[in-house]
Amino acid sequence: MNIRAQVSSVFHLDKCIGCHTCSIACKNLWTDRKGVEYMWWNNVETKPGTGYPTQWEDQEKYHGGWEKNGRRLQLRLGGRGGLLGNIFHNPRLPTMDDYYEPFTYRYGELISAPAGNDQPTARPVSMISGRPMEIQAGPNWDDDLSGSGIYAANDPGVLHLSPEQQAQMFAVERLVMFYLPRICNHCLNAACVAGCPSGAIYKRGKDGIVLINQDKCRGWRMCVSACPYKKTYYGWATGKSEKCVLCYPRLEAGEAPACFHSCVGRIRYLGVLLYDADRIETATMQDDKDLVAAQRQIILDPFDPQVQAEARKAGIPEQVVEAAQRSPVYLFVKKWQIALPLHPEFRTLPMLFYVPPLLPVVSEEHLGTQRLVDDYFTTLENARLPVQYLAGLFAGGNTEEIKAVYRKLMAVRIQRRRITVGDVSESEVAKARELGKVSAEEIEAIFRMTALTSIKQRIVIPPMLREQAIEAGMDPERYKQEMGFGSRRPPKRRW
Numbered sequence: 196m197n198i199r200a201q202v203s204s205v206f207h208l209d210k211c212i213g214c215h216t217c218s219i220a221c222k223n224l225w226t227d228r229k230g231v232e233y234m235w236w237n238n239v240e241t242k243p244g245t246g247y248p249t250q251w252e253d254q255e256k257y258h259g260g261w262e263k264n265g266r267r268l269q270l271r272l273g274g275r276g277g278l279l280g281n282i283f284h285n286p287r288l289p290t291m292d293d294y295y296e297p298f299t300y301r302y303g304e305l306i307s308a309p310a311g312n313d314q315p316t317a318r319p320v321s322m323i324s325g326r327p328m329e330i331q332a333g334p335n336w337d338d339d340l341s342g343s344g345i346y347a348a349n350d351p352g353v354l355h356l357s358p359e360q361q362a363q364m365f366a367v368e369r370l371v372m373f374y375l376p377r378i379c380n381h382c383l384n385a386a387c388v389a390g391c392p393s394g395a396i397y398k399r400g401k402d403g404i405v406l407i408n409q410d411k412c413r414g415w416r417m418c419v420s421a422c423p424y425k426k427t428y429y430g431w432a433t434g435k436s437e438k439c440v441l442c443y444p445r446l447e448a449g450e451a452p453a454c455f456h457s458c459v460g461r462i463r464y465l466g467v468l469l470y471d472a473d474r475i476e477t478a479t480m481q482d483d484k485d486l487v488a489a490q491r492q493i494i495l496d497p498f499d500p501q502v503q504a505e506a507r508k509a510g511i512p513e514q515v516v517e518a519a520q521r522s523p524v525y526l527f528v529k530k531w532q533i534a535l536p537l538h539p540e541f542r543t544l545p546m547l548f549y550v551p552p553l554l555p556v557v558s559e560e561h562l563g564t565q566r567l568v569d570d571y572f573t574t575l576e577n578a579r580l581p582v583q584y585l586a587g588l589f590a591g592g593n594t595e596e597i598k599a600v601y602r603k604l605m606a607v608r609i610q611r612r613r614i615t616v617g618d619v620s621e622s623e624v625a626k627a628r629e630l631g632k633v634s635a636e637e638i639e640a641i642f643r644m645t646a647l648t649s650i651k652q653r654i655v656i657p658p659m660l661r662e663q664a665i666e667a668g669m670d671p672e673r674y675k676q677e678m679g680f681g682s683r684r685p686p687k688r689r690w
């Protein structure tokens with residue numbers, strides 16, 4: 196057993212209201228600089244939709260992530276030869292059209308325009324050329340356009356559905372959408388790390404946060420191609436790549452990352468997981484449909500005395516093991532099994548998990564009647580958003596994983612409805628619990644963690660022990676460099 200600790204997250208999609216506060220909090224803190232205007236370390240997409248950069252999920256186009264090659268796993272970009280061969284011309288990079296041309300407005304024209312009969316307007320200007328431009332795309336261009344034939348219909352996940360399922364999704368009276376907030380997943384098997392020819396990207400040993408050493412980065416941008424989630428970006432002013440750092444300076448001070456702290460819907464949970472690094476290789480070699488279960492296998496029980504003993508041997512501090520025991524991520528992912536990784540088939544073992552949205556499966560006319568349970572569980576196959584679509588997003592195509600999550604989530608709703616509204620019979624609740632394979636006590640625990648948590652229960656930050664490195668005599672400059680501070684300018688604070 197080779198135990199390590201990983202700071203991990205869960206996003207509860209039923210709670211996201213698509214307000215983009217998280218994106219703005221991140222932008223103000225980290226990417227409010229010249230040359231990084233188009234970087235959205237945190238972005239919020241509407242699903243179905245094409246996302247940002249457009250169609251990032253389409254690995255036929257971008258060749259991101261890993262693929263099985265016989266008994267080996269190799270980057271879709273190719274082996275070392277392939278990487279080096281494309282170093283001066285990489286055809287798999289997203290272009291500016293896949294992102295958008297950054298723009299601002301000539302606000303000064305609003306107050307300096309000469310008196311006239313018309314209201315003055317602020318024209319959009321390109322932040323690259325400085326010339327007036329017509330805005331044709333943006334970081335959330337297809338926001339809320341779930342029914343759009345231009346955007347939603349081109350979602351790579353939708354294109355994999357049968358024509359009947361696509362028709363079902365786009366029937367006007369059945370249209371449905373949800374929000375998908377995304378940050379770097381701080382993957383266990385990070386393709387960005389493997390793809391970097393300069394060795395500038397690394398996974399921090401003590402907490403698994405993936406960082407780019409700015410002094411080592413040579414701007415080859417292989418990380419941008421290799422990351423299947425397109426969560427590294429190239430900074431045009433610095434000539435270096437940058438990515439989400441999970442606000443590690445805030446974590447080290449005991450503060451939640453800015454996007455977690457500002458989240459209006461309180462959808463974000465953070466906690467440490469203990470995992471067995473020896474099982475990574477086996478987990479990544481499974482068939483697509485078995486990847487979720489294999490990823491769960493890697494995660495260890497922090498209450499198991501043998502795991503605790505091995506953690507001690509591996510030098511993991513007691514406080515980190517204790518934080519793992521209070522981790523909400525452990526509960527959602529391993530104990531309750533209702534949070535799933537995004538696109539496990541990319542085989543990077545992402546450490547950000549999602550509780551899938553319980554979209555309207557039961558029509559309103561049936562809510563609160565004696566037929567609720569039967570109607571719900573028999574209509575799961577014909578859900579407004581096909582189960583196959585969600586399975587393509589969160590389960591490597593395994594619809595049984597999605598159904599198991601849905602059955603449990605619905606059991607929570609039915610039991611709570613009996614308590615708060617009282618129009619569901621006890622026998623129906625019992626049936627829902629049986630189908631969801633969940634006890635009454637577990638339902639109450641899920642409900643409390645979903646609806647009634649304090650920030651201290653949602654965000655359990657393990658001690659980062661920054662002081663240990665300094666007390667051990669490490670040169671503060673070297674420490675800063677290793678921690679990824681590099682030559683970054685201090686972020687400009689606006690609020």
Ligand code: SF4
Nearest residue numbers: 379380382386387422
């Ligand atoms: S999401 Fe992308 S950038 Fe983040 S660790 Fe995984 S491969 Fe690297």
Ligand code: SF4
Nearest residue numbers: 211214215217458460
């Ligand atoms: S701040 Fe929270 S609720 Fe708002 S869009 Fe971001 S993740 Fe969703």
